[in-house]
Amino acid sequence: MSRSNRNGFSLIEVLVIFAIIAILFALALPATRRVHGAAARMKCSNNLKQLMLGAHSYADNHSTTSQSAERPTATDSLLPTGCFGPGKSPDERLSWAAALLPHLEQDDLFKKLDVEKGYAANLTAIQAPVKTFLCAGSQESSTNPTLTNYVALSGIGLGAAEQPAGTAGNGFMGYDRRTSFTMIKDGTSNTIALIETRAGLGPWARGGPSTVRGFDPADAPPVGDGRPFGEHGGGANVAMADGSVRFVSGKVAPHNLAAAITIAGGEPFDLD
Structure with missing residues (x-):
């Protein structure tokens, strides 16, 4: 009497296995995306912290003595201007981000810049990637390392940077406009200094709207020609003037965001 041995899988069994694998993959994919999204958001938050540490370090090294009735011989720490160096327009000049390079452990890159010349004259030097200026969740982080996802906020109105x-x-x-910390009457913990953006990205070394933008509450949520909300789904990381970082929902009321952007408006606001 012959006996047949069964080897391998039947077609139905193979199809069942593929179906199970597909279901498991579909279940795992959202979780994987959430993990990657959370990691990118954390890296973005760390970038903003580093930028504000650099801004504070810059201010500590650039101070002036002012006089007033309340403070006869006060020393004010000065933040960088939005752009510096020669140029007929802001976007022909170098940016605050370039000024922070020595305070971001980028001394060698800063030494390659000719700060007596404008942005165009420094194009070769600024090709080096500086990860601190790019959000890890940005598609541009791997395709164009000269861009930045972070802009400084100049105030209310798209022309606020010129006021x-x-x-x-x-x-x-x-x-x-050079700002000192004593000018931030609303309190450094209540004032948004930097915000991430995803559209209209410009080079980190370039002055103008690439790195400094105003906010128009009537046209929310754009900040200048870029939108602050998007990279992390539902909101944006913002750096407060004291160096802390928080996540602001894209559904925040425009008047609340505007109140948090001004340095001396005294307006109450709620970013939660």
Whole structure:
């Protein structure tokens, strides 16, 4: 009597196995994306912290003595201007991000810059990638390392960066406006300094709207020609002037965001 041995799988069994694998993959994919998204958001938060540490370090090394009735011989720590160096327009000049390089452990790169010349004259030097200026969740982080996802907020109105000190609605930084921490009357923990953006990205070394933008509450949520909300789904990381970082929902009321952007408006706001 002959006996037949069964080897391998039947077609139905193979199909069942593939179906199970497909189901498991479908179940695992959202979780994997959430993990990657959380990791990118954390790296982005760390980038903003590093940038603000650099800004504070810069301010500590650039101070001036001011006089007033309340503070006869006070020393103010000065933040960088939004752009510096020669150029007929802000986007022909170098940016605050370039000024921070020595305070971001990028001394060698800073030494390659000719700060007596504008942005175009430094194109060769700025091709080196600086990961601190790019959000890990940005598609551009691997395709164009000269861009930045982070902009300084100049205040209320798309032309706020050009307003002089003392103008109502001023924000953390203007093109040629130098801000000191004592000018932030709303409190450094209550003032947004930097925000991430995903559209209209520009080079980190370039002055102008590539790195400094105003906020128009009537046209929320764009900040200048870029939108602050998007890379992490549902909101954006923001750096406060004290160096802390928080996540702000994309559904935040425009007037609340505007109140948090001004440095001396005294407006109440809720970013939660």
